[in-house]
Amino acid sequence: GAVVSQHPSWVICKSGTSVKIECRSLDFQATTMFWYRQFPKQSLMLMATSNEGSKATYEQGVEKDKFLINHASLTLSTLTVTSAHPEDSSFYICSARDRWRTTQETQYFGPGTRLLVL
Amino acid sequence: KNQVEQSPQSLIILEGKNCTLQCNYTVSPFSNLRWYKQDTGRGPVSLTIMTFSENTKSNGRYTATLDADTKQSSLHITASQLSDSASYICVVSAWGSQGNLIFGKGTKLSVKP
Numbered sequence: 001g002a003v004v005s006q007h008p009s010w011v012i013c014k015s016g017t018s019v020k021i022e023c024r025s026l027d028f029q030a031t032t033m034f035w036y037r038q039f040p041k042q043s044l045m046l047m048a049t050s051n052e053g054s055k056a057t058y059e060q061g062v063e064k065d066k067f068l069i070n071h072a073s074l075t076l077s078t079l080t081v082t083s084a085h086p087e088d089s090s091f092y093i094c095s096a097r098d099r100w101r102t103t104q105e106t107q108y109f110g111p112g113t114r115l116l117v118l
Numbered sequence: 119k120n121q122v123e124q125s126p127q128s129l130i131i132l133e134g135k136n137c138t139l140q141c142n143y144t145v146s147p148f149s150n151l152r153w154y155k156q157d158t159g160r161g162p163v164s165l166t167i168m169t170f171s172e173n174t175k176s177n178g179r180y181t182a183t184l185d186a187d188t189k190q191s192s193l194h195i196t197a198s199q200l201s202d203s204a205s206y207i208c209v210v211s212a213w214g215s216q217g218n219l220i221f222g223k224g225t226k227l228s229v230k231p
Contacts, residue, residue: 006161044162106164109154112161
């Protein structure tokens, strides 16, 4: 149980294009999902918190107009990197919090999406 | 400032040997501490999660300890296997943080045959 999937697992795109990454909770409902970015040899950095049916909350320094987040249902959140540039190349990981298991604030992580912008 | 520090940064051991990874944190108010294993190019996978009242928790060959007084945790790996090669991340959650986690930078473990 508690499986989170991401699609695609990797993507290569040209500079200036937009890329959409999907995060799905497969066997549980997630009112809250989190988006992280991880650069090589660095730890995960929280980009934004996505709440179902409302606007995402972005961490300081993360451009909300560049990283568009949509959490339209209890099992799906999407991250769109708009007008991607080479410096956006990174490993993007989402996590989802089980709606019914919040006592320990358990988050389940997806497998990540590798983005390479040429 | 809430911080999580891990040591060592990297570690190389021979297959079959034991090892211990360290985690110190300054997170308040403390909620829980988790250890994750992250294979290269993959998302983190939870190994253990401990709350304030728990001193030790095991998951197969992985045993985590927590000393809430000194704000230290360790992850002990017994009889290491080649598949244990990965980054091990210590993550601490604070009460009232709305699920925000504070990540350590991880310890990169390499198990050699």
